[in-house]
Amino acid sequence: xxxxxxxxxxxxxxxxxxxxxxxxxxxxxxxxxxxxxxxxxxxxxxxxxxxxxxxxxxxxxxxxxxxxxxxxxxxxxxxxxxxxxxxxxxxxxxxxxxxxxxxxxxxxxxxxxxxxxxxxxxxxxxxxxxxxxxxxxxxxxxxxxxxxxxxxxxxxxxxxxxxxxxxxxxxxxxxxxxxxxxxxxxxxxxxxxxxxxxxxxxxxxxxxxxxxxxxxxxxxxxxxxxxxxxxxxxxxxxxxxxxxxxxxxxxxxxxxxxxxxxxxxxxxxxxxxxxxxxxxxxxxxxxxxxxxxxxxxxxxxxxxxxxxxxxxxxxxxxxxxxxxxxxxxxxxxxxxxxxxxxxxxxxxxxxxxxxxxxxxxxxxxxxxxxxxxxxxxxxxxxxxxxxxxxxxxxxxxxxxxxxxxxxxxxxxxxxxxxxxxxxxxxxxxxxxxxxxxxxxxxxxxxxxxxxxxxxxxxxxxxxxxxx
Ligand code: B12
Ligand code: SF4
Numbered sequence: 001x002x003x004x005x006x007x008x009x010x011x012x013x014x015x016x017x018x019x020x021x022x023x024x025x026x027x028x029x030x031x032x033x034x035x036x037x038x039x040x041x042x043x044x045x046x047x048x049x050x051x052x053x054x055x056x057x058x059x060x061x062x063x064x065x066x067x068x069x070x071x072x073x074x075x076x077x078x079x080x081x082x083x084x085x086x087x088x089x090x091x092x093x094x095x096x097x098x099x100x101x102x103x104x105x106x107x108x109x110x111x112x113x114x115x116x117x118x119x120x121x122x123x124x125x126x127x128x129x130x131x132x133x134x135x136x137x138x139x140x141x142x143x144x145x146x147x148x149x150x151x152x153x154x155x156x157x158x159x160x161x162x163x164x165x166x167x168x169x170x171x172x173x174x175x176x177x178x179x180x181x182x183x184x185x186x187x188x189x190x191x192x193x194x195x196x197x198x199x200x201x202x203x204x205x206x207x208x209x210x211x212x213x214x215x216x217x218x219x220x221x222x223x224x225x226x227x228x229x230x231x232x233x234x235x236x237x238x239x240x241x242x243x244x245x246x247x248x249x250x251x252x253x254x255x256x257x258x259x260x261x262x263x264x265x266x267x268x269x270x271x272x273x274x275x276x277x278x279x280x281x282x283x284x285x286x287x288x289x290x291x292x293x294x295x296x297x298x299x300x301x302x303x304x305x306x307x308x309x310x311x312x313x314x315x316x317x318x319x320x321x322x323x324x325x326x327x328x329x330x331x332x333x334x335x336x337x338x339x340x341x342x343x344x345x346x347x348x349x350x351x352x353x354x355x356x357x358x359x360x361x362x363x364x365x366x367x368x369x370x371x372x373x374x375x376x377x378x379x380x381x382x383x384x385x386x387x388x389x390x391x392x393x394x395x396x397x398x399x400x401x402x403x404x405x406x407x408x409x410x411x412x413x414x415x416x417x418x419x420x421x422x423x424x425x426x427x428x429x430x431x432x433x434x435x436x437x438x439x440x441x442x443x444x445x446x447x448x449x450x451x452x453x454x455x456x457x458x459x460x461x462x463x464x465x466x467x
Contacts, residue, residue, distance in 0.1 A: 011056060011075065011076075012054055012056055013054040013055050013056050013076075014075075014076055014077040014078065015048075015053065015054070015055040015056070015076065015077065015078040015080065015143060016055065016056050016057070016058055016072075016073065016076040016078065016079050016080070017041060017044075017045055017055050017056070017057050017058075017080045017081070018057075018058050018059065018060065018073075018079055018080070018081050018094055018098075019038055019041055019057060019058070019059035019060070019061060019062075019172075019173045020038075020059075020060055020061075020081060020082065020083065020084075020087035020090050020091055020094070021034060021059070021060055021061040021087060021090070022034060022060070022061065022090070023060055023061070023063060023064055023065065023066070023090075024061065024063070024064045025061035026059060026061040026062040026173060026174070026175045026176050026180070027061075027062060027063070027064055027175075027176045027177060027180060028064070028180065029180075029184070031194075032184065032192060032193070032194030032195065033194060034061070035175065035184065035186075035191060035192055035194075036191060036203060036253075037169070037172040037173075037189075037191060037203065038082055038172070039167065039203070039205055039253065040082040040110075040111060040135075041057075041082050041171075041172070042167035042168070042169060042171060042172055043136060043164060043165075043167055044080075044082070044135055044136065044139045045057070045168070045171040046165050046166075046167050046168045046171060047136060047139055047140065047165065048139060048140060048143060049168065049171065050165060051140045053140065053143055053144070055080070055143075056076075057171065057172075057173050058072040058073070058173070059173035060090045060094060061173065062173055062174070062175075062176050066093065066097065069094070069097070070097060070101065073094070073097060073098045073101050073102070074101050074102070075102070076098075076102060076105060077102070077104075077105055077106065078105065078106045078107075078108060078143065078146075079094070079095070079098045079102075079105060079106070079107045079108070080108045080109070080143070081094065081095070081107070081108075081109050081111070082109075082110060082111040083109050083110070083111040083112070083113040083114050083121070084111055084112045084113050085112065085113045085116070085117070085395050085396060085397070086395075087111075087113070088113050088117075088120075091109065091113075092124060092126075095107045095109075095124065095126035095127055096126050098126070099126045106128045106129070106146050107126055107127055107128045107129075108128065108129045108131075108142060108143065108146060109121065109127050109129065109130050109131065110130070110131030110132075110133075110135045110139075110155070112222070112397065113396075114130045114131055114132060115132050115133055115222050115397070116222055116395075116396045116397030117396045117397075118130050118132050118152050120396075121152075122151065122152050128146065128151065129142065129146050129149055129151060129152075129153070130151065130152045130153075131153060131154075131155050132152065132153065132154045132155065133154050133155045133156065133157060133224065134155060134156070134157025134158070134224065134226075135155055135157075136157055136158055136163075136164065137155060137156060137157060137158065138155040156224070157224055157226055158226060159226065159227060160226060160227030160228075160229075161205075161206070161207070161208060161226055161227060161228060161229040162227060162229060162230050162233060164229070166233075166236075166237050166240065169189035169190070169241075170189050172188070172189050174188050175188060185199045185200075186200075187199065187200035187245060187246070189245070190202055190241065190245050190246075190247065191203055191251075193248065193249070195386065196249065196251060196281040196306075196307040196357070196386075197248065197249025197250070197251075197278070197279045197280065197281065197306065197307065198248035198249050198279075199248045199249070200245060200246060200247060200248050201247075201248060201249055201250070201251055202238060202241045202242075202247045202249075202250050202251070202278075203250075203251045203252075203253050204234060204237060204238065204250065204251070204252055204253065205229070205252070205253050205254055206228055206229045206234050206252055206254050206257065206263075207228040207229070207254045207255075207256065207257070207259070207260070207263075208223055208226050208254075208255075209223055209224075209225055209226055209255075209256075210223075210255040210256040210259070211256075211259070212256070212285070212325075212326060213324055213326075213399075214311075214313075214323055214324055214325050214326075214398075215322075215323055215324045215398060215399040215400040216313075216323055216361065216364075216392060216394075216395075216398050216400050216401070217255075217398050218397075218398055218399055219255055219397075221397070221399075222397050228260060228263050231263065231266045231267050231270055231271075232270070234267075235270055235271065235274050235275055238250065238275055238278075239274070239275060242275075242276065247276070247278055248278070249278045249279045249280060249281075250278045250279070250280035250281070251280065251281045251282075252280055252281065252282040252283075254282065254283060255283065256283060256284070256285070257282035257283050257284060258282070258283065258284030258285065258288055258289065258296065258299075259288065261292060261295055264295055264299065265295070267299070267303060268295075268298050268299060268302050268303055271303045272302050272303055272304070277303070277304050278304065279304045279305075279306040279307070279352065280303075280304065280305060280306065280307070281306075281307035281309060281357065282305055282307075282308070282309065283309040283310070283311065283357075284296070284308065284309070284310055285310065285311060285327055286310055286312060286327045286331040286332045286334065286335040287326060287327040287328070287331045289310070289331070289334070289335040289338065290330075290331045290334045290335065293334075293338060296338070297338070297342065300339075300342055300354050301342070301346075305354065306352055306353075306354050306355065307354070307355055307356075307357050307386070308339060308354050308355070308356055308357065309356075309357035309358075309359065309388075310332075310335060310356060310357075310358060310359065311325075311359045312327075312332050312358055312359060312360060312375075312378065312379075313325055313359060313360060313361045314360070314361065314364070314367075314371065314374075314375050315329060315332065315371075315374040315375035315376070315377060315378030315379070316329065316367075316370075316371035316374040316375060317329050318368075318371060319364055319366070319367055319371050319375075322364065322366055323361075323364065323400075324399075329374075329378075332378060333378070333381065336356075336378070336381050336382050339354055339356060339382070339384075340381075340382070340383045340384075342354060343355070343383060343384050344383075353384060354384070355384040355385065355386060356382050356384065356385040356386065357386050357388055358379060358382060358385050358386065358387050358388060359388050359390075360375060360379060360387060360388065360389045360390075361389075361390060361391070361392045362375070362389060362390070362391055362392065362434050362437075363391040363392050363425065363426065363429045363431060363434055364392045365392070365404065365409070365426055365428065365429060369433065369442075372433075372434065372437060373437075373442065373445050373446050376437065376446045377446055377449060377450055377454075380446070380450055380454040380455070381450075381454050383453075387463040388463065389438070389463045391423070391424070391425055391429075391431065391434065392425065392426065392429075393412060393425045394409075394410040394412060394425060394426060395412075404426060408427075409426055409427045409428065410425070410426060410427075411423075411424055411425050411426060411427060412425055438463075
């Protein structure tokens with residue numbers, strides 16, 4: 001019999017994995033990006049199930065209030081969560097609620113926030129185990145025998161992603177309600193389209209490590225080196241998903257797809273021949289595009305790389321240096337010109353042109369108005385672009401984040417790590433100026449020095465993203 005409360009599901013285990021995100025994101029989401037599924041949850045639950053440990057799943061995104069979540073937490077011995085800095089507030093709240101309902105229950109945590117801010121989590125009694133680092137090698141033992149582990153412990157990951165099993169995507173949480181599924185075109189367990197390519201979308205990860213050291217990110221200080229997933233495995237997984245569910249397009253969620261030329265050459269060789277050559281979204285950097293333009297062009301032309309995410313971040317050398325981005329204004333313009341040219345050529349041949357997903361940061365401490373205008377000019381130079389603009393956010397884990405937190409300048413706290421687009425994140429930054437600029441108040445200054453079509457381009461209105 002179906003429950004009159006659809007959010008209350010049948011229990012199949014005493015272990016619950018709680019997927020984290022804003023309340024309601026799988027019920028009535030503000031946009032498509034809130035609906036992406038969590039590969040950490042998918043991978044670790046797959047490993048648990050393959051080792052005979054059944055778990056149930058609930059999601060803070062699949063309810064619209066904490067009251068609704070409460071009955072879903074009842075009666076479990078163990079709660080597991082993948083905690084990122086931007087999901088720390090719901091993780092904290094869920095841990096407290098779980099303990100209230102199940103005082104003898106265990107809360108097991110890991111994930112990026114546990115890795116970069118373990119002390120903050122250790123100060124909260126409700127977190128019983130806090131894993132620093134990758135969990136694939138420890139998750140089974142941890143869930144079986146949590147008592148064998150220190151409260152805060154370090155784990156080592158696989159040497160290569162080749163060791164990771166394919167995720168069983170049916171272990172991901174489901175979107176709630178037919179209206180929501182129809183509106184977004186969900187074909188669970190694949191994901192809905194978000195404007196980057198047709199649905200159903202298959203998200204995959206081929207590499208975990210980015211070797212650069214941008215001060216607002218520097219993932220390689222906390223994500224250990226790990227071999228890339230072999231091309232053959234990536235292709236097998238995509239073909240399997242296509243046979244089973246029908247793939248419309250692909251999103252390669254790697255922080256840095258455009259690295260490791262040997263791997264990329266094999267991708268160019270095999271992806272077009274051994275798959276349906278779906279269009280895909282993937283990320284690169286402008287300095288390496290300039291270093292390997294032929295490789296980049298071949299990827300666009302032959303493998304159908306159609307949404308090209310570049311972390312441009314800024315159009316000003318001064319700021320790029322401050323961010324230790326190791327890319328210059330010249331690198332950025334080289335990449336923009338190359339994509340503009342490729343797009344025009346492909347369009348003229350009647351083929352789908354590539355488009356930029358352009359990551360831009362504003363409100364970087366030390367940024368002047370002229371720096372920001374240069375960034376806006378750079379954005380306007382892109383002929384086909386989906387701008388992804390955010391106010392710089394000082395996340396723990398990054399060098400600049402730690403520095404600003406230590407100096408007491410961060411406005412992000414455990415209650416509001418997860419910020420909304422126009423939230424203020426750093427003391428002393430003139431957010432009013434940025435809001436005015438995005439509303440067009442400084443267009444005359446920005447347009448100065450721009451020619452032709454670029455002058456009129458209005459690419460940044462409403463482009464602020466959650467960060
Ligand atoms: C894909 C991705 C996204 C996607 C999809 C997110 C999603 N739903 O999963 C999108 C594009 C939407 C996204 C958005 C954002 N992201 Co993001 N994203 C990533 C990325 C590149 C990969 C994540 C991933 O799937 N990794 C692979 C899985 C397997 O790893 P994992 O989840 O960490 O799990 C492993 C371990 O952490 C551990 N583990 C996890 N859980 C548990 C539990 C237990 C019990 C144990 C023992 C272990 C364990 O074991 C797992 C296997 O090794 C990472 C960087 C990276 N390379 O990981 C950034 C990253 C997670 N994102 C980050 C940020 C900041 C954001 C944004 C705020 C960026 C922005 N400015 O907009 C937004 C926020 C979105 C939102 N509001 O919801 C930061 C988080 C920093 C932090 N301190 O937490 C990262 C680390 C990137 C960075 N360096 O800035 N992101
Ligand atoms: S911002 Fe991009 S290039 Fe820089 S360290 Fe992070 S993932 Fe690498």
